[in-house]
Amino acid sequence: MTVGAVLFDLDGTLVDSLDDLTDAVNYTRSQFGMAALATTEVRRMIGKGSRNLVQQALQTDCEAEIKQGLQFFEAFNTAHIADKSKLYPGIREVLDQLDELAIPLAIVSNKNESLSRLILEALDIKRYFRSISGGDTYPERKPSPLPLMRVIQDMGVTPDETLMVGDSINDILAGRQAGIATIGCTWGYGGPDELLQADHMAASSRDVADIVLASF
Numbered sequence: 064m065t066v067g068a069v070l071f072d073l074d075g076t077l078v079d080s081l082d083d084l085t086d087a088v089n090y091t092r093s094q095f096g097m098a099a100l101a102t103t104e105v106r107r108m109i110g111k112g113s114r115n116l117v118q119q120a121l122q123t124d125c126e127a128e129i130k131q132g133l134q135f136f137e138a139f140n141t142a143h144i145a146d147k148s149k150l151y152p153g154i155r156e157v158l159d160q161l162d163e164l165a166i167p168l169a170i171v172s173n174k175n176e177s178l179s180r181l182i183l184e185a186l187d188i189k190r191y192f193r194s195i196s197g198g199d200t201y202p203e204r205k206p207s208p209l210p211l212m213r214v215i216q217d218m219g220v221t222p223d224e225t226l227m228v229g230d231s232i233n234d235i236l237a238g239r240q241a242g243i244a245t246i247g248c249t250w251g252y253g254g255p256d257e258l259l260q261a262d263h264m265a266a267s268s269r270d271v272a273d274i275v276l277a278s279f
């Protein structure tokens with residue numbers, strides 16, 4: 064296999080954003096008179112985009128409440144996008160290494176595209192990515208394969224020369240359905256069972272680089 068592109072998930076894969084997402088969730092809950100949640104509870108709600116996160120955090124199916132909650136959540140998260148968020152250890156080095164090899168890199172996140180761009184900029188890694196898409200960029204989000212397929216089409220590469228790196232079942236299923244080999248990262252928010260179908264497992268960012276380089 065020759066690597067034509069590497070697609071990265073964002074939250075739980077490149078960036079540990081749990082504390083900022085928890086703060087945004089708890090600000091949103093406070094606006095509805097609800098008590099704060101622990102990070103361990105919020106962690107389980109991350110992965111299917113902001114709307115899903117807000118809906119779970121408010122425990123509601125009421126469209127008006129979800130809409131209002133989303134406004135609180137997005138306003139707070141925009142203002143505090145990287146107060147506490149940080150790159151996982153070794154991530155910058157891996158991006159540097161792949162960049163030096165001229166391997167095209169992309170972000171395929173379920174986080175809103177604008178929030179994705181903001182956090183990448185705040186953590187000074189936006190320049191590494193040729194393509195940045197979020198949960199609201201395409202008509203469907205992961206685990207649908209559609210975002211991955213659109214991104215690689217735009218980048219001019221095929222599924223069999225692409226790798227998808229992620230921490231959750233959404234990344235692994237999207238990759239599988241798109242015919243793209245997957246690397247499951249064990250340090251993120253997905254439980255170990257979510258990564259069972261991954262083609263490769265990475266226990267550190269170093270492993271990600273090794274797997275990509277071994278795919279040449």
Ligand SMILES: O=C(O)COP(=O)(O)O
Nearest residue numbers: 073074110111112172173
């Ligand atoms: O914000 C989310 O729900 C998940 O975002 P991710 O796809 O980058 O993990």
